[in-house]
Amino acid sequence: MVKRGKKIGAALLAATLVLSLAACGSSSSTDQSKGGTSAEGKTEEAPKLTHLSYWVSMHPAAAAQMKTYAEMGMYKELENITGVKVDFQHPPTDSAQASEQFNLMMVSDKLPDVIETSWIGYPGGPEKAIQDSKIIKLNELIDQYAPNLKKLLEEHPDWKKQVTTDDGSLYMFPFFRGGEKVRVFYGPSIRKDWLDKLGLQVPTTIGEWHDVLTAFKEKDPNGNGKADEIPLYFTKDDVGIDAPFLGAWGINYGFYQIDNQVKFGPIQPEYKEFLTTMNQWYKEGLLDKDFAAPNDKLFDAKMTGNQLGAAPVYNGGGIGKYANLMKDKDPNFNLVAAPYPVLNKGDKPLWGQKDFATNGIGAAISTSNTNPIETVKWLDYAYGDKGDLLFNYGKEGEAYTMENGKPVFLPDVLNPPSGVSLQQSFAKHNRSTWSAPFVLSDEFQMQYLALPNQRDALEVWSQPTDERKMPLVTPTKDESSQYASIMTDINTYKDEMFLKFIMGAEPLDNFDKYVKKIEAMGIEDAIKIQQAALDRFNKR
Structure with a gap:
């Protein structure tokens, strides 16, 4: 929900970079029963981590009032619960600079332990990132060590379809919009x-x-x-x-x-x-x-x-x-x-x-991570009942209180002083007004939308049908480089001509020439690649 910072799902790859972590090998004896239970209601063993570095492109609402997400109420409380200290490292908020930093990171020998981004935008898609040995396939780890996310995907097969590759790989802990009210903004x-x-x-x-x-x-x-x-x-x-x-x-x-x-x-x-x-x-x-x-x-x-x-x-x-x-x-x-x-x-x-249940953003575990099992457990916390409260609202008593069994934001959160936006007020406590690996709730949304x-x-x-919208499809490894080569040039040209046509620098009589040039640049091949990706998506 961000702009002037428009929808993350449509932004450049780097504009949606969010998290990365670098784990130390030491263990901790914290008790996760202090913070949550498994999907079956059983107490889980704590994630045996003491330190993670978390690379994230900081949202402007947070950047206006803090240097790092570690200052956010949600993450401070998560550290108290799990005993895991997170060292956030934020690239520049400028999308071009963030993209450059992401690209440099992805070719390095040492990756952050966890990388959160819009993996749909990775060249070749998330399956290619797995094949490139950048991130790990999570199917077995989620099945064995992430009971909360596992239960969620079993209950929502349509959500699972959106976060699974054409080859059947689960690759991230996703950001989900849990209901219809949080998908239109x-x-x-x-x-x-x-x-x-x-x-x-x-x-x-x-x-x-x-x-x-x-x-x-x-x-x-x-x-x-x-x-x-x-x-x-x-x-x-x-x-x-x-x-x-x-x-x-x-x-x-x-x-x-x-x-x-x-x-x-x-x-x-x-x-x-x-x-x-x-x-x-x-x-x-x-x-x-x-x-x-x-x-x-x-x-x-x-x-x-x-x-x-x-x-x-x-x-x-x-x-x-x-x-x-x-x-x-x-x-x-x-x-x-x-x-x-x-x-x-x-x-x-x-x-x-109107967003899909997911916008393609999520936290993937890199191949440099030396504690993938413990990291999976740590990430899974957000999808449990107590994690749901923490990630949607923040720390109880500081951001919200329970009334009649439901979380209600405190008055000073809902009514910030003049000159401070409501989004900035929430950003002190949580990331619910943009994205993170958790499930955004309708109940949060109806409090965030405080004004009539x-x-x-x-x-x-909410009135448009959106019936013509493409789902979040991905090209194959073989298609990816061809598609990227075609569309990089086409997008640059169409953006240039968009401005020229509207401002009158290019007469609209030349529209047919513009179309022929895009055709000569290979748009039909790009359409065929998108068609194949759509056909594969429909068969998932």
């Missing part, structure tokens, strides 16, 4: 106070959006007497896999499927129609002039400076964040969710943001 938003001032309704179609954005530009809804309103902010990343605005044409910015047949959105005729509309909006001044060079701090300044009328945002890191930042500065500020737009009134939206606008957003953004 991103979508279009709009200033309802501006709409009310101008006597307008929340738009639902592309045509209505055009009318509303034009009014935002021309009718001074912020009331300062200046023509400084920015009607709509969205970037290439916002178009993305979940396709706000682009999805109105029934396609997305990457691969999708119709009746199990794979297609590539940016070469479809509908994509030209989308670009034509966005080019018109850009010419009319309805799009932020800085959309080609997104900047999170600049976005924050524009939103809190009462300039932005609409933008795709996160529920917690957007609607909740700005409501809290603006509650003292402007009591009238009212950012609400808008439906994913369609072309025709009454159409059912096909595209929206946030709960309304969950309902509004």
